[in-house]
Amino acid sequence: MANSYNMKEFSSTAVITEHGVYPSNYSINTMNTKCKEKDVEVSAYDPFQNRKLQHPNSDVRSFANLLKSSLGSGILAMPAAFKNAGTLVGVFGTIILGYICTHCVYLLVKTSQDVARVSKVPSLGYAETVEAVFATGPRSLRKLSKTARIFIDWAMAFTILGACAVYVILLVESVKQIVLYYYEDNEFTDTIYCLMFLVPILIFTQIKNLKYLAPFSGFANILLVATFLICLYYICEDFPSIDSRPMSVDIGRLPLFIGTVIFAMEGIGVVLPVENTMAKPQHFLGCPGVLNITMSIVVLLYMIMGFLGYIRYGDEAAGSITLNLPTKEIPALMAKCFIIVAIFFTYTLQFYVPMEIVWRNTNQHVSQKYHNIAQSIMRAVFAILTVIAAATLPRLEQVIGLEGAFFYSFLGLIAPSLIDLIFCWERGLGKYNYILIKDVLLIVFGSFVLVTGVMQSIREIIRISE
Helix, strand or coil, rough: CCCCCCCCCCCCEEEHHHHHHHHCCCCCHHHHHHHHHHHHHHHCCCCCHHCCCCCCEEECHHHHHHHHHHHHHHHHHHHHHHHHHHHHHHHHHHHHHHHHHHHHHHHHHHHHHHHHHCCCCCCCCHHHHCCCCCCCCHHHHHHCHHHHHHHHHHHHHHHHHHHHHHHHHHHHHHHHHHHHHHHCCHHHHHHHHHHHHHHHHHHHCCCHHHHHHHHHHHHHHHHHHHHHHHHHHHHCCCCCHHHHHCCCHHHHHHHHHHHHHHHCCHHHHHHHHHHHHHHCHHCCCCCHHHHHHEEEHHHHHHHHHHHHHHHHHHHHHHCCCCHHHHCHHHHHHHHHHHHHHHHHHHHHHHHHHHHHHHHHHHHHCCCHHHHHHHHHHHHHHHHHHHHHHHCCCCCHHHHHHHHHHHHHHHHHHHHHHHHHHHHHHHHCCCCHHHHHHHHHHHHHHHHHHHHHHHHHHHHHHHHHHC
């Protein structure tokens, strides 16, 4: 899942600030004051007409960007997810979770569009949307608007850093498998393998300009497609009977399935940047909108990969299906090498986003003349932390489940439902309060996933470490 930030140039009627793009006379305090007035609530302001994009994206390009952000290395973890659900439960579970994730993304985008109209702002990012919702919501919550934005900013940063740690684990397991095949008697520990990647990671994470990372991202996408095709070839080879795998497994393993699917499917960080740069943003939602078409394809591909991979490998399915391929065969070895290179460059691209967030929230505390040194130290420290996290955590699939349950359940399920509820609280909760009921159910479900998923993942990690 590669996130990307798109820079936009606006006319003299707007300015770019560290928190987003706003009209030239805009400030958070101004928004707090104006939005207390009822006439703002019924404003005819159209944020779509006030977006001055130099290079707006078509619906097709927006579809491609959203698809690329959702279809990443996570698809290779789907067979391991089905291992914790079974064939039938896995298929229907993927469909249901896909629908829930899509609806929560819809809530985020719809709320962002609505609060931009109320606040008279052309476009908003995730954290800025949360801040604006609190600032225009019930009076008791308005004073928390800045705190809410900072919290979401840091939550997003640590979510992506957690994904980076998962990438390091996948790198280590992939390289270790190849080394063990050719040098069976080596005495390398997981810590040594992590240290092998530390130097190149420290070098590439010092790249501060996104345009220099773009070519590596494109190359990584090509390698991921090639890896996916090779994996399908091996999955379909000597394919066993569908009846050879159970339709369901112990319900206690279901939280691991849910956490892994959410981790693989959620591209919550890139949704608003894609919508904000569309030539026709009104086409993002709706039926058939860009969001619905993209997520339908994503759910279908994830379901197919999970189902076929689980039928082929059963309980032996690894955290990445590439780890199940026979190292002695050239195509399989190529796939393992491809995924190593692809994941490494995906790491460097993903790492860019949290560093931008952290720096945006900390640069005011650093003297201007020390900005370059401070950025370099900050990037090095966080890169080292992701490697340390990878070195101390054992199995890939358990860590993926933990990351999905803890971080993505909050940002992808709980937060969008919560801000929709806050925004609608004084504007109407629908007939029979259906918005209240629906959002509360989503928040409860997200909380259930968070608590049970984290507990089950930690239990599995402890069990494996013993």
